[in-house]
Amino acid sequence: MAAVTENTNGLNGTNGTNGTRPSQSSNPYQPVPDFLSNVGRFKIIESTLREGEQFANAFFDTGKFQSPLYNVKSTKSNRPSRNKNQDVLPLHSPPASVEYSLLYSARMLDDFGVDYIELTSPAASEQSRADCEAICKLGLKAKILTHVRCHMEDAKLAVKTGVDGLDLVIGTSSLLREFSHGKDMTQITASAIEVINYVKSQGLEVRFSSEDSFRSNLVDLLSLYRAVNDVGVDRVGVADTVGCASPRQVYDLIRTLRGVVKCDIETHFHNDTGCAIANAYVALEAGATHVDTSVIGIGERNGITPLGGLMARMIVGSHDYVTGKYKLSKLKEIEDFVAEAVNINVPFNNPVTGVCAFTHKAGIHAKAILANPSTYEIINPADFGMSRYVHFTSRLTGWNAIKSRVEQLGLKMTDEQVKLLTSKIKAMADIRPLAIDDTDSIIRSFHLEHERLEEAS
Amino acid sequence: MAAVTENTNGLNGTNGTNGTRPSQSSNPYQPVPDFLSNVGRFKIIESTLREGEQFANAFFDTGKFQSPLYNVKSTKSNRPSRNKNQDVLPLHSPPASVEYSLLYSARMLDDFGVDYIELTSPAASEQSRADCEAICKLGLKAKILTHVRCHMEDAKLAVKTGVDGLDLVIGTSSLLREFSHGKDMTQITASAIEVINYVKSQGLEVRFSSEDSFRSNLVDLLSLYRAVNDVGVDRVGVADTVGCASPRQVYDLIRTLRGVVKCDIETHFHNDTGCAIANAYVALEAGATHVDTSVIGIGERNGITPLGGLMARMIVGSHDYVTGKYKLSKLKEIEDFVAEAVNINVPFNNPVTGVCAFTHKAGIHAKAILANPSTYEIINPADFGMSRYVHFTSRLTGWNAIKSRVEQLGLKMTDEQVKLLTSKIKAMADIRPLAIDDTDSIIRSFHLEHERLEEAS
Numbered sequence: 006m007a008a009v010t011e012n013t014n015g016l017n018g019t020n021g022t023n024g025t026r027p028s029q030s031s032n033p034y035q036p037v038p039d040f041l042s043n044v045g046r047f048k049i050i051e052s053t054l055r056e057g058e059q060f061a062n063a064f065f066d067t068g069k070f071q072s073p074l075y076n077v078k079s080t081k082s083n084r085p086s087r088n089k090n091q092d093v094l095p096l097h098s099p100p101a102s103v104e105y106s107l108l109y110s111a112r113m114l115d116d117f118g119v120d121y122i123e124l125t126s127p128a129a130s131e132q133s134r135a136d137c138e139a140i141c142k143l144g145l146k147a148k149i150l151t152h153v154r155c156h157m158e159d160a161k162l163a164v165k166t167g168v169d170g171l172d173l174v175i176g177t178s179s180l181l182r183e184f185s186h187g188k189d190m191t192q193i194t195a196s197a198i199e200v201i202n203y204v205k206s207q208g209l210e211v212r213f214s215s216e217d218s219f220r221s222n223l224v225d226l227l228s229l230y231r232a233v234n235d236v237g238v239d240r241v242g243v244a245d246t247v248g249c250a251s252p253r254q255v256y257d258l259i260r261t262l263r264g265v266v267k268c269d270i271e272t273h274f275h276n277d278t279g280c281a282i283a284n285a286y287v288a289l290e291a292g293a294t295h296v297d298t299s300v301i302g303i304g305e306r307n308g309i310t311p312l313g314g315l316m317a318r319m320i321v322g323s324h325d326y327v328t329g330k331y332k333l334s335k336l337k338e339i340e341d342f343v344a345e346a347v348n349i350n351v352p353f354n355n356p357v358t359g360v361c362a363f364t365h366k367a368g369i370h371a372k373a374i375l376a377n378p379s380t381y382e383i384i385n386p387a388d389f390g391m392s393r394y395v396h397f398t399s400r401l402t403g404w405n406a407i408k409s410r411v412e413q414l415g416l417k418m419t420d421e422q423v424k425l426l427t428s429k430i431k432a433m434a435d436i437r438p439l440a441i442d443d444t445d446s447i448i449r450s451f452h453l454e455h456e457r458l459e460e461a462s
Numbered sequence: 463m464a465a466v467t468e469n470t471n472g473l474n475g476t477n478g479t480n481g482t483r484p485s486q487s488s489n490p491y492q493p494v495p496d497f498l499s500n501v502g503r504f505k506i507i508e509s510t511l512r513e514g515e516q517f518a519n520a521f522f523d524t525g526k527f528q529s530p531l532y533n534v535k536s537t538k539s540n541r542p543s544r545n546k547n548q549d550v551l552p553l554h555s556p557p558a559s560v561e562y563s564l565l566y567s568a569r570m571l572d573d574f575g576v577d578y579i580e581l582t583s584p585a586a587s588e589q590s591r592a593d594c595e596a597i598c599k600l601g602l603k604a605k606i607l608t609h610v611r612c613h614m615e616d617a618k619l620a621v622k623t624g625v626d627g628l629d630l631v632i633g634t635s636s637l638l639r640e641f642s643h644g645k646d647m648t649q650i651t652a653s654a655i656e657v658i659n660y661v662k663s664q665g666l667e668v669r670f671s672s673e674d675s676f677r678s679n680l681v682d683l684l685s686l687y688r689a690v691n692d693v694g695v696d697r698v699g700v701a702d703t704v705g706c707a708s709p710r711q712v713y714d715l716i717r718t719l720r721g722v723v724k725c726d727i728e729t730h731f732h733n734d735t736g737c738a739i740a741n742a743y744v745a746l747e748a749g750a751t752h753v754d755t756s757v758i759g760i761g762e763r764n765g766i767t768p769l770g771g772l773m774a775r776m777i778v779g780s781h782d783y784v785t786g787k788y789k790l791s792k793l794k795e796i797e798d799f800v801a802e803a804v805n806i807n808v809p810f811n812n813p814v815t816g817v818c819a820f821t822h823k824a825g826i827h828a829k830a831i832l833a834n835p836s837t838y839e840i841i842n843p844a845d846f847g848m849s850r851y852v853h854f855t856s857r858l859t860g861w862n863a864i865k866s867r868v869e870q871l872g873l874k875m876t877d878e879q880v881k882l883l884t885s886k887i888k889a890m891a892d893i894r895p896l897a898i899d900d901t902d903s904i905i906r907s908f909h910l911e912h913e914r915l916e917e918a919s
Contacts (some may be wrong), residue, residue, distance in 0.1 A: 021648060039468045049647060060818065061817075061818040061821040061851075075822050085516040097821075099828075105523065167586065177839075180834060180837045181830065181837055181838055183834075201503060217837075246838065247776050247838055247839060247840040248840055249840040251740070251743055251744070251747075251779070252709035252710070252740050252744055253709070253713065253741070253744060253747060256710065258894065264671055269510060276811065276813070277813065277819070277839075277840055278739070278770040278771075278774045278775040278778055278813065278840065278841075279738075279739030279740065279768075279772075279774060279775055279813050280743070280775065281736075281738060282735070282736030282740075282742040283708070283709050283736065283737040283739075283740030283741070284740070285709070286708055286709070286737070287709050287710060290708075292711060301811070302811055303811075305822065305838070306818055306820065306821060306822070306838075306839075307810075307811040307812070307813060307816045307818055311736075314735075314736040315736075318708075318736055318737065321735055322708070340763055347733075349810045350807055350808065350810070351518030352811060353764075353766050353807070353809065354733065354758070354759055354760075354764040354809060355764070355804045355809075356734065356735065356736050358735070359764045360518075360764055361517065361518040361764055361765075362734070362764045363763065364518040364763060365762065365763065373638065377637060377640075379637055380635075380637045380638055380674075381703065381704055381707055381762070381763075382704060382734075382736070382763075383704040383706040383734055384734060394518075443527045460553050
C-alpha cells in the first residue's frame with residue numbers, strides 16, 4: 006500500500022517567493038517574487054534546549070536526556086529482559102541502549118542542519134552553566150547561543166562559557182514592566198546599550214529582543230530597536246510571548262521594523278492561538294531573517310513554532326532550499342527522541358510525522374491519490390523519508406491494515422508474524438480502547454521481541 | 463496551585479477588529495475597525511460528522527460513536543467490574559455508562575452553539591442516509607447540512623433526507639480535473655447551475671464549493687463563482703484541500719472574491735502545513751463569513767481547522783461575541799468525547815485543552831503570573847472552565863504536583879489518597895516511561911476506583 010513516488014508535488018499555486026519552483030502561468034495567484042521576503046533564505050535558531058526546557062514536562066540534565074533511537078546500535082547485552090509472565094506488552098519498551106547526554110541532542114540538531122542552537126542561561130543554575138560549556142566544546146557546525154536577561158552580570162557569566170553569541174531579552178510590555186522587572190523604557194534602553202557594547206567588545210554575536218512585543222507600545226518598541234541597531238547589534242528579536250499575534254499583525258510589524266533597522270530580525274512565536282507556524286512564515290515574507298523553533302514545538306504552555314511544522318510550511322514554498330539545507334529524513338528520529346525525553350506522545354496531527362499525515366481515506370481521495378499523489382498531497386512524504394498510506398480497510402485492526410502500518414514504520418515481518426501480531430492487537434483492544442500511537446508501540450514491541458527471539462535461536 | 467482569576471486578559475494589543483474590547487491607545491498597532499472583517503460575526507460549520515469521518519481512525523456509526531463523558535450519569539449497575547488480580551490499571555477505563563449514538567454527538571455540537579452541522583453525503587452508504595435522516599429529526603437549533611458531490615442524483619437523494627441545506631462540491635484544480643472527475647470548466651459550471659437551481663427549487667439552502675481552490679486557475683475560479691452567485695447560491699466555498707495555502711494568499715483570494723460575489727463565503731482549511739487556524743482567521747478578516755471546523759481538527763490526513771483552536775484564536779479578538787455565543791465550558795467534554803470515539807489522545811499541545819496550555823514553569827514567568835496572570839496569558843482559562851497551573855516542583859511525580867494536577871482535572875481526593883496515588887504512579891514510572899496523558903489516565907482510573915469503593919462501603 007505504501008508507495009513512494011517522484012516529487013511532483015507543489016508545482017502549482019504554492020508560494021514561490023524567493024523559492025526554487027518554476028512559476029506556473031496556470032495559476033495567476035502564484036505570488037510574484039517579493040523583494041522583502043526571506044522565505045527562500047531563512048535561518049533557524051533551534052531552542053529545544055532553552056525554550057523546550059521551559060516545557061512543563063521537560064527536566065533536561067546530562068543524566069536525563071537520553072535515547073535509544075538515534076544512531077545508537079543496540080547490542081544484546083543491554084536489551085531489557087522480558088518477563089515471560091507479563092500479559093500485557095509494555096507500551097513503551099525500555100531503552101535498548103542509552104547514551105546519556107544533553108550533548109547528544111545538540112549533536113542531533115547540528116546534524117539536522119540548524120543554523121543556531123540556543124541554550125538556557127548559564128545564570129539559571131550551575132548545571133546550566135556546565136552544560137553550556139560542554140556543548141560549546143563539541144565543535145558543532147551550528148553556532149551556540151545562550152539566552153540571557155539583559156543584565157551585565159548574566160552577560161559576563163555567559164561570555165565565559167565559550168558561546169558564539171548571546172541572545173539578550175527584556176520585557177517591554179506595560180504589563181511586564183509593571184509586574185515583572187519594573188523598569189521604564191529609558192532604563193531598558195540604557196541597559197540594553199551597555200550590555201550590547203560589552204558583548205561586542207568580547208567579539209561575540211549579540212541579539213537584543215523585547216519580550217511580549219505585540220503588546221508593547223509600537224513607538225517605544227521602534228525607538229528601542231533603532232537605538233540598539235545604531236550601536237551595532239547583530240539581530241533584533243520580536244517575540245510573541247503570549248501567543249496573541251495574528252498573521253497580518255505580524256506582517257505589518259515586521260515590515261515596519263524592516264524599514265527601521267538594518268540588522269537581522271529574529272522572530273519567536275508562541276502557539277496559544279494556533280498561529281505559531283503561520284506567523285513565522287509571514288514574518289519571513291515581511292523581511293525577518295531568523296525563526297526560533299523547538300522540536301515538536303515544546304516550550305512554555307503549549308509551546309512555540311515546531312521545527313517539523315516549520316519544515317512542512319517552508320518546503321511547500323522553497324523546496325530546494327529546504328531539502329538542500331536540512332536533513333529532513335532525520336526529523337522523525339529527532340522528534341521521537343525528544344518526545345521520549347520529555348515523556349509525551351507525538352500528536353496524532355503533527356505535521357509530516359503525525360500518524361495520519363500521509364494517510365488517505367475517503368474513496369474519492371484514494372482513487373485520485375493512486376492516479377497521482379499530487380492531487381491530495383502538497384508535501385512528498387519521501388522528502389522526509391516517510392511513506393504514504395491509502396486506507397482501504399474499514400477497521401484499523403484488519404491484518405492488511407496492520408501489515409501496511411508495519412511497512413510504514415519501516416519494520417520487517419513475515420505475513421505469519423503480522424497475523425499473530427494482529428490477533429494480539431485485537432485481543433488488547435477488547436480489554437481497552439487503543440490509541441493509534443498505542444498500536445504503534447505494540448507493533449514495535451512485538452517486532453523487538455521477535456527480533457530478539459530470532460537472535461537467540 | 464490552581465487559581466482562577468477574573469478576566470483581565472487580552473486588554474492590550476489583541477485584534478480588536480469588529481471585536482468588543484476597548485481600543486487601547488497604549489498600542490498603536492491595535493488594528494483600526496475594518497470594514498471587510500467578519501472576525502466579530504463569523505459562523506461555524508461544524509464538520510466532525512463529515513470531514514471528521516474521513517479521519518483515518520474514525521469509524522462512525524450509530525453503534526460505535528459512544529461516550530460515558532457527556533451529561534450521562536453513571537449508575538452502579540453498568541460500571542465495569544474490576545479484576546482484582548490486575549497489576550496494572552487500564553489506561554483508559556471502559557465506559558462507565560454508554561449512550562450509543564451518532565445522534566448524541568450532533569446534540570453535543572448543537573448544545574455548544576455551532577451554527578451548522580455538516581454530515582456525510584447520504585449517497586455514501588445506506589447507513590449514511592439513515593443517519594442523516596435521524597439527525598434531521600432531532601429538532602436541533604443548528605442547521606443540518608450534507609456535503610454532496612455536484613451531481614443531480616446525489617442532490618435528489620440528499621433533499622429527501624430532510625436536511626436544511628446542501629453543500630455542493632467539485633474539484634476545480636487541473637490535477638483534480640485530470641485525475642479525479644475529468645470535467646472541464648464549462649461542464650463544471652453547467653452542472654453547478656443545474657444542481658443549484660434544483661436545490662433552490664426545493665426551498666433548501668445551497669452552497670457551492672470548489673475543491674483545491676488554491677491550486678485552481680484564479681480566472682476560472684472567479685468566473686465560476688460569479689456564475690453561481692448570479693443564479694442565487696447562498697454561499698460559495700473556498701477549500702484548501704491539500705493544506706498548501708499561506709495566510710497572505712488566503713487574504714488576497716478571499717478579498718478578491720469578496721469583490722466578485724454578493725453571497726456568503728465559506729472557508730475550509732486543511733492543516734498539512736500548520737496554518738489551518740491562521741488561515742481561517744485571515745479569511746474572516748478578508749470578508750469570509752463561515753468557517754469549517756472539526757473537533758480536535760480530525761479529518762483527512764492531519765485534518766482541518768480545529769473547533770477548539772479556532773475558539774482560542776477568536777476569543778482573543780472577539781471576546782464577547784465568542785463567549786456570548788458558544789458554550790466554551792463544554793469544549794473539553796466534547797473533545798474528550800470525540801478523542802475517545804476515534805481512539806486518539808488529545809495532543810499535549812492542543813490549544814486551550816492540551817495538558818500544558820495553562821501551565822507555567824520558568825521561574826520568571828511563574829513570578830509574574832502570580833502577580834498578574836495577563837503577563838503571560840492571552841486567554842483566561844476560566845472562560846473555558848479550565849484552570850491554570852504554576853509549576854513549582856522539579857518532578858511531575860512529586861505528590862504536590864500530582865495534587866495540583868488532580869485539582870486541575872476537577873477530581874476530589876484526600877491528601878492520603880493523593881499520596882497513595884503518587885506512589886502508584888512512581889511505581890508504574892519505574893516499569894516504563896509515562897506520558898502526561900498516561901498519567902492523567904491513571905489518575906482518573908484511581909479516582910473512579912476509589913469512588914466505587916466508597917459507594918460499595
